[in-house]
Amino acid sequence: MHTHILPQMDDGADADDISVMLLDNLESQGVTHLALTSHYYSHRDDLNHFLARRNAAYKQLMLSYDGNIKLYLGSEVYLTEELFNNENLFPLCYNKSRYMLTELPYDSEFNENTIGLLNRLIEDYSVMPVLAHVERYSFLMKGVDNINALVRMGCIVQVNVNSFCDFFVRRKLLALAQNKLIHVIGTDTHSFVKGSDYITGYNIAVKKAGAEFVNKCFENSLKILENKQI
Numbered sequence: 001m002h003t004h005i006l007p008q009m010d011d012g013a014d015a016d017d018i019s020v021m022l023l024d025n026l027e028s029q030g031v032t033h034l035a036l037t038s039h040y041y042s043h044r045d046d047l048n049h050f051l052a053r054r055n056a057a058y059k060q061l062m063l064s065y066d067g068n069i070k071l072y073l074g075s076e077v078y079l080t081e082e083l084f085n086n087e088n089l090f091p092l093c094y095n096k097s098r099y100m101l102t103e104l105p106y107d108s109e110f111n112e113n114t115i116g117l118l119n120r121l122i123e124d125y126s127v128m129p130v131l132a133h134v135e136r137y138s139f140l141m142k143g144v145d146n147i148n149a150l151v152r153m154g155c156i157v158q159v160n161v162n163s164f165c166d167f168f169v170r171r172k173l174l175a176l177a178q179n180k181l182i183h184v185i186g187t188d189t190h191s192f193v194k195g196s197d198y199i200t201g202y203n204i205a206v207k208k209a210g211a212e213f214v215n216k217c218f219e220n221s222l223k224i225l226e227n228k229q230i
Helices: 016-028 047-064 081-085 112-125 144-153 161-165 167-178 199-209 211-225
Strands: 033-041 070-078 099-103 128-131 156-160 184-186
Touching: 016 047, 033 047, 033 099, 033 211, 047 070, 081 112, 099 112, 112 128, 112 144, 144 156, 144 167, 156 161, 156 167, 161 167, 161 199, 167 199, 184 211, 199 211
Parallel strands: 033 070, 070 099, 099 128, 128 156, 156 184
Antiparallel strands: none
16 A cells, blocks of 8 residues: 555665566565555646556566556655645546545644645545554554544554554554554565565464454555545
8 A cells, every 4th residue: 555666766776677576576575566655745746747657667667577466556745835826736646536645744733734635635525535554653552542643634544564563653553453444564675784674564464463453454445546535
């Protein structure tokens, strides 16, 4: 649900052969479906230009990749005021659904401005924000109340699978999981150094949070990719 494998798009894979090797590596660990979510910064790049680059990178990748993972186009969208200069944001969403992987500033305190931007996505654009790697936001990790408020708004919560490997982060994630405040899991794969080890975090998540929780996250992922309500 969260990767930077599409070649030469951002700070992830920088060549087709690296992209293919990353996909093959993840397939060997059991991955069957994967979203290609390149970074999109609306204050730096025109939407049409980004979409054209993304489509070209995808076509180029498909000339080289012959594996079995089912690939879906998406994007990781940095939330800014400039984003709302666009009339339609569905092309940025997973598989042209209404679910959009959304990144917020790491120093965000989720003040009225941040809440207002998220509300605009939901109310004005019918886009459901999938909040990327929420464990990186210290404000959200202070307890379950802040995340619960965002979920009540309509936000979907994504965490990175390798975060279950960190004892201190895992304790907070388990509290969220117990309160049904984690909906999908991603790898945030950028390279063989960052995010390529899927199976270790997966096994820990199953052991500590339970197979039922992990399977529910997988079910949610497929529903999002098929634009069904979770």
